[in-house]
Amino acid sequence: xxxxxxxxxxxxxxxxxxxxxxxxxxxxxxxxxxxxxxxxxxxxxxxxxxxxxxxxxxxxxxxxxxxxxxxxxxxxxxxxxxxxxxxxxxxxxxxxxxxxxxxxxxxxxxxxxxxxxxxxxxxxxxxxxxxxxxxxxxxxxxxxxxxxxxxxxxxxxxxxxxxxxxxxxxxxxxxxxxxxxxxxxxxxxxxxxxxxxxxxxxxxxxxxxxxxxxxxxxxxxxxxxxxxxxxxxxxxxxxxxxxxxxxxxxxxxxxxxxxxxxxxxxxxxxxxxxxxxxxxxxxxxxxx
Amino acid sequence: xxxxxxxxxxxxxxxxxxxxxxxxxxxxxxxxxxxxxxxxxxxxxxxxxxxxxxxxxxxxxxxxxxxxxxxxxxxxxxxxxxxxxxxxxxxxxxxxxxxxxxxxxxxxxxxxxxxxxxxxxxxxxxxxxxxxxxxxxxxxxxxxxxxxxxxxxxxxxxxxxxxxxxxxxxxxxxxxxxxxxxxxxxxxxxxxxxxxxxxxxxxxxxxxxxxxxxxxxxxxxxxxxxxxxxxxxxxxxxxxxxxxxxxxxxxxxxxxxxxxxxxxxxxxxxxxxxxxxxxxxxxxxxxxxxxxxx
Numbered sequence: 001x002x003x004x005x006x007x008x009x010x011x012x013x014x015x016x017x018x019x020x021x022x023x024x025x026x027x028x029x030x031x032x033x034x035x036x037x038x039x040x041x042x043x044x045x046x047x048x049x050x051x052x053x054x055x056x057x058x059x060x061x062x063x064x065x066x067x068x069x070x071x072x073x074x075x076x077x078x079x080x081x082x083x084x085x086x087x088x089x090x091x092x093x094x095x096x097x098x099x100x101x102x103x104x105x106x107x108x109x110x111x112x113x114x115x116x117x118x119x120x121x122x123x124x125x126x127x128x129x130x131x132x133x134x135x136x137x138x139x140x141x142x143x144x145x146x147x148x149x150x151x152x153x154x155x156x157x158x159x160x161x162x163x164x165x166x167x168x169x170x171x172x173x174x175x176x177x178x179x180x181x182x183x184x185x186x187x188x189x190x191x192x193x194x195x196x197x198x199x200x201x202x203x204x205x206x207x208x209x210x211x212x213x214x215x216x217x218x219x220x221x222x223x224x225x226x227x228x229x230x231x232x233x234x235x236x237x238x239x240x241x242x243x244x245x246x247x248x249x250x251x252x253x254x255x256x257x258x259x260x261x262x263x264x265x266x267x268x269x270x271x272x273x274x275x276x277x278x279x280x281x282x283x284x285x286x287x288x
Numbered sequence: 289x290x291x292x293x294x295x296x297x298x299x300x301x302x303x304x305x306x307x308x309x310x311x312x313x314x315x316x317x318x319x320x321x322x323x324x325x326x327x328x329x330x331x332x333x334x335x336x337x338x339x340x341x342x343x344x345x346x347x348x349x350x351x352x353x354x355x356x357x358x359x360x361x362x363x364x365x366x367x368x369x370x371x372x373x374x375x376x377x378x379x380x381x382x383x384x385x386x387x388x389x390x391x392x393x394x395x396x397x398x399x400x401x402x403x404x405x406x407x408x409x410x411x412x413x414x415x416x417x418x419x420x421x422x423x424x425x426x427x428x429x430x431x432x433x434x435x436x437x438x439x440x441x442x443x444x445x446x447x448x449x450x451x452x453x454x455x456x457x458x459x460x461x462x463x464x465x466x467x468x469x470x471x472x473x474x475x476x477x478x479x480x481x482x483x484x485x486x487x488x489x490x491x492x493x494x495x496x497x498x499x500x501x502x503x504x505x506x507x508x509x510x511x512x513x514x515x516x517x518x519x520x521x522x523x524x525x526x527x528x529x530x531x532x533x534x535x536x537x538x539x540x541x542x543x544x545x546x547x548x549x550x551x552x553x554x555x556x557x558x559x560x561x562x563x564x565x566x567x568x569x570x571x572x573x574x575x576x577x578x579x580x581x582x
Contacts, residue, residue, distance in 0.1 A: 016398075019395055027406060029407065030409060030468050104314050112307070119314070126325050128525050128565070129561060156323075159324075222540070271412065
């Protein structure tokens, strides 16, 4: 007992308390936008329009969500259709990106073939290119391939993610080459090495890539705006941005508050699930 | 002789197999990359040397050479002004982000109870700072700090400082959340950097009688220079591709404008891209020299 107290005493020195207090203050400050988002979604109308805006809600209500569930664009496409589209697209796209980028990352890291440095250079450069600027050529490619108004147009453009491949390669670089070489000497095929060694060992990177991809796909508005002409093929993110235009008057604000939280929640859940692994990957791929 | 030949042949076959497997694994990604990244980017480069307009049944191209670039640079005053204001902002924000994240990383690297939870909070923005989420938050109005209005901090600042300093202070304060939110990855990279410095060096310098202050400047800081460079690069890329960026707004608005056309907008984009590359190479060059001079 006495020992424990003494140990605690030793841990809590004055500078340490200052440190903790300071970090807590900055941490709370950083969390403000998220707290705001959560509270905003449950505010009744009069609080939504309060000026100056308050962070905390005083009389929480589910009304915003009820309205959102019952809402539809011009009475034609219900809210749930957008939700369904978003769920299907982000699930498939995330799985596909993980597969494709792990494969590419594996050979980029552990295999010899031509143009390897060139591919890495391309990846690095395309990380810097803002995707907004190539919207029209992309549109032409998509419509040229006849992919307009299909789920493929939602999924395929994300497959070639330079960021995912970059992270994967950096992570797989950490796996010692002797491991794959030993497996090869024992007669393992590439497919076997890939599924039995690489995939299990890259689990943290897979977590990271899946968060990043999920987010990019789930929040993507461009695809729905440019490549989809049918309202039934558009996603929740599009619906969220179009809300302000489609719904007249005050109702839009309460819908926007609720949809803001819905757009945000899956990301937060994924983060809480994968947080530890994600930090691990970033630590690995940041240093090199 | 014969066996030599056979061995060569075997090596050749082995090589080809290895290459083949490499290409095979690369293939799905390469196809996607070619179709949806490389080809569109190349096309937009080609477009930037053309004037093109939407006609019935497709585009009409006219080769104009560097004309578009000239027009963007010399005629469009809006583009230049926005570019300069953007650069001014970045000159302030980048060092702020770097210093802030360095400081926080230094603190998070200490041992104290609850460090894991604290780290998680500071890494939270890493995920959410991917543009769209921030955008979502901003359209919700969460970006501006409500307390600035609530406690009338703006007025207090204006009262106590002269006009120039007050304006920039308010500007920085209103972007405080952005600065915080944009330092997540940087903090992470710095912490990773701190861990590359072996503990024995600190022990050695302490035995030699150096104060913590000295050991920071003599050991920690020099070892961190490459990471500062890396972070500077990351920050520049991040801020330049930020979807709220006014330049990207100008580019997209020009894309569909009937007077300028897509070729013109492409030229703008490429000019912007060239500028980013220039900035990056300057930063990389500086870091390289700093590490080499050591």
